[in-house]
Amino acid sequence: MVEDKAGENKSSKSALKKEAKKAEKAAKKAEHKQSNAENQPAATPEVDVSIGKYGNLPVITSEKKDVERKFTYVLDLNKTLSGQTVWVRARLHTSRARGKQCFIVLRQREYTVQALLNVSEAVSKPMVKFSSSIPKESIVDVEARVSEVPNSIASCSQQDVELIVSQLWVVSQSAAQLPLQLEDASRPEKPEDEGLNIRVNQDTRLDNRILDLRTPTNQAIYRLEAGVCRLFRDVLTKKGFVEIHTPKIISAASEGGANVFTVSYFKGSAYLAQSPQLYKQMAIAADFDKVFTVGAVFRAEDSNTHRHLTEFVGLDLEMAFNFHYHEVMLTIGNLFTEMFKGLRDEYKNEISIINQQYPAEPFTFLDPPLVLEYDEGRKMLAEAGVEVGAEEDLSTPAEKLLGRLVKAKFDTDFYILDKFPLAVRPFYTMPDPNNPKYSNSYDMFMRGEEILSGAQRIHDPVLLTERAKHHEIDISKIAAYIDAFKYGCPPHAGGGIGLERVVMLYLGLDNIRKTSMFPRDPKRVTP
Numbered sequence: 001m002v003e004d005k006a007g008e009n010k011s012s013k014s015a016l017k018k019e020a021k022k023a024e025k026a027a028k029k030a031e032h033k034q035s036n037a038e039n040q041p042a043a044t045p046e047v048d049v050s051i052g053k054y055g056n057l058p059v060i061t062s063e064k065k066d067v068e069r070k071f072t073y074v075l076d077l078n079k080t081l082s083g084q085t086v087w088v089r090a091r092l093h094t095s096r097a098r099g100k101q102c103f104i105v106l107r108q109r110e111y112t113v114q115a116l117l118n119v120s121e122a123v124s125k126p127m128v129k130f131s132s133s134i135p136k137e138s139i140v141d142v143e144a145r146v147s148e149v150p151n152s153i154a155s156c157s158q159q160d161v162e163l164i165v166s167q168l169w170v171v172s173q174s175a176a177q178l179p180l181q182l183e184d185a186s187r188p189e190k191p192e193d194e195g196l197n198i199r200v201n202q203d204t205r206l207d208n209r210i211l212d213l214r215t216p217t218n219q220a221i222y223r224l225e226a227g228v229c230r231l232f233r234d235v236l237t238k239k240g241f242v243e244i245h246t247p248k249i250i251s252a253a254s255e256g257g258a259n260v261f262t263v264s265y266f267k268g269s270a271y272l273a274q275s276p277q278l279y280k281q282m283a284i285a286a287d288f289d290k291v292f293t294v295g296a297v298f299r300a301e302d303s304n305t306h307r308h309l310t311e312f313v314g315l316d317l318e319m320a321f322n323f324h325y326h327e328v329m330l331t332i333g334n335l336f337t338e339m340f341k342g343l344r345d346e347y348k349n350e351i352s353i354i355n356q357q358y359p360a361e362p363f364t365f366l367d368p369p370l371v372l373e374y375d376e377g378r379k380m381l382a383e384a385g386v387e388v389g390a391e392e393d394l395s396t397p398a399e400k401l402l403g404r405l406v407k408a409k410f411d412t413d414f415y416i417l418d419k420f421p422l423a424v425r426p427f428y429t430m431p432d433p434n435n436p437k438y439s440n441s442y443d444m445f446m447r448g449e450e451i452l453s454g455a456q457r458i459h460d461p462v463l464l465t466e467r468a469k470h471h472e473i474d475i476s477k478i479a480a481y482i483d484a485f486k487y488g489c490p491p492h493a494g495g496g497i498g499l500e501r502v503v504m505l506y507l508g509l510d511n512i513r514k515t516s517m518f519p520r521d522p523k524r525v526t527p
Helices: 002-039 125-133 202-207 216-238 277-285 326-346 348-357 374-383 396-410 461-470 475-483 499-507
Strands: 054-056 085-098 101-108 111-118 139-148 161-172 262-265 268-272 290-298 311-320 370-373 414-418 441-446 449-456 492-498
Touching: 054 125, 085 111, 085 125, 085 161, 101 125, 111 125, 125 161, 216 290, 216 311, 216 326, 216 348, 216 499, 277 290, 277 311, 277 475, 277 492, 311 326, 311 499, 326 348, 326 370, 326 414, 326 441, 326 449, 326 492, 370 374, 370 396, 374 396, 374 414, 396 414, 396 441, 396 449, 441 499, 449 499, 461 475, 492 499
Parallel strands: 054 161, 111 161, 370 414
Antiparallel strands: 085 101, 085 139, 101 111, 139 161, 262 268, 290 311, 311 492, 414 441, 441 449, 449 492
16 A cells, blocks of 8 residues: 555656656747747838739729720720720639739620739739639729730730730629639530530520620620611611511410410400511501511410520511512512621621531522422422422421422522412411412521511401401401401511521521520520
């Protein structure tokens, strides 16, 4: 018992000695460190020479006008501005820090330019570090000197110059995490067997449409689409047409079909217009002679195809004629050739940008346009082994095949097919006087797909009533339409064009959702 206690006392004394030595050692170390610190000269804080030349701007609330600062478009940056200092507002497309440098690419719509920040007497390390931390897609204001480069910058649209940055301000900062990368969304589409082929799928694009629309290709598509509208208006206005605006809420199905959207209308129901057809005709009866309209068209068709939408932009026209509906049909055909010429001549840059991502054969057309009768088309199909009945409509595969046959024989992507069977046309279509099984109607095609359906309209109220009854249409619901012809109406014809489909086919794209800014189909009503 005594021996145990002696052992314990010995062990405790040993532990105490160890602790004392450890404390003494730590005290000497701290004293040595303090002594070294006192002998060292005080560190001079690094001066940021770029203070006031970079950072995040406060939210622009239009508090004041800055009339002294003039911005230069990225498109206009070229050798003629070499040596000049400019301001540019653009998106930060990409950034890449390397040592004391940071390379950034600025993007404005479909145009890009390289900018460089280099640590120097005017640009500090913190400024370069700040520039490399700005999230992609942020909007920035940059002051820079335009500098000519010895070698072309292949990755940018402005290849002969770069910007040497002296100021960099964030105007609107993007979220750091992007749901899609614009570089991926802009990649050229290649056949599946051509190696690495990164694609952003269609739903991802449409779910994040704002980002997707920023790609150079989409910027070009919608500028060209705007061009189609402008050319449509300009060509027809020069021909004496008047632009009108027709109702989109109507009391009865405009084409007599069931594919309409019903809407609640106070204590009753109404419909979204399938077409401005009836109102165009009323305008002709009201002596407007030649009219056109551009507006939304609604089709409640459960068609999930590459070329159908439930809402699209209709380019519609109607025209009185003197003797024969071909006066109108050829006016429309010539309208298309004029639009095609305008696109070819005025939108070369846009077409080139689009073709880089979506390669396609150049669109070909004849002037004047090729006109074939329906029976001629049936004959060409029969020779290719496809039979179409005399009173049948063309199926989509038959349309495409006929388009290939026409291209091979006549070298045109655009043509007119005349004299369709009466049985497959709407109730207001004028029958062919020489063959009651056919009608004075026509379709127009681009790359083998229909882009206009038109005809001579029945302008006699008795015949119109008869044809409506034949189609089992409730006469009471179209009484106002029929009454429009009771007081005399000139013979007339016209047609309706789908804007998005025209752009899709002109550019050789594979899906109409690529040419609808915010597409609507049976499965999508957002964004």
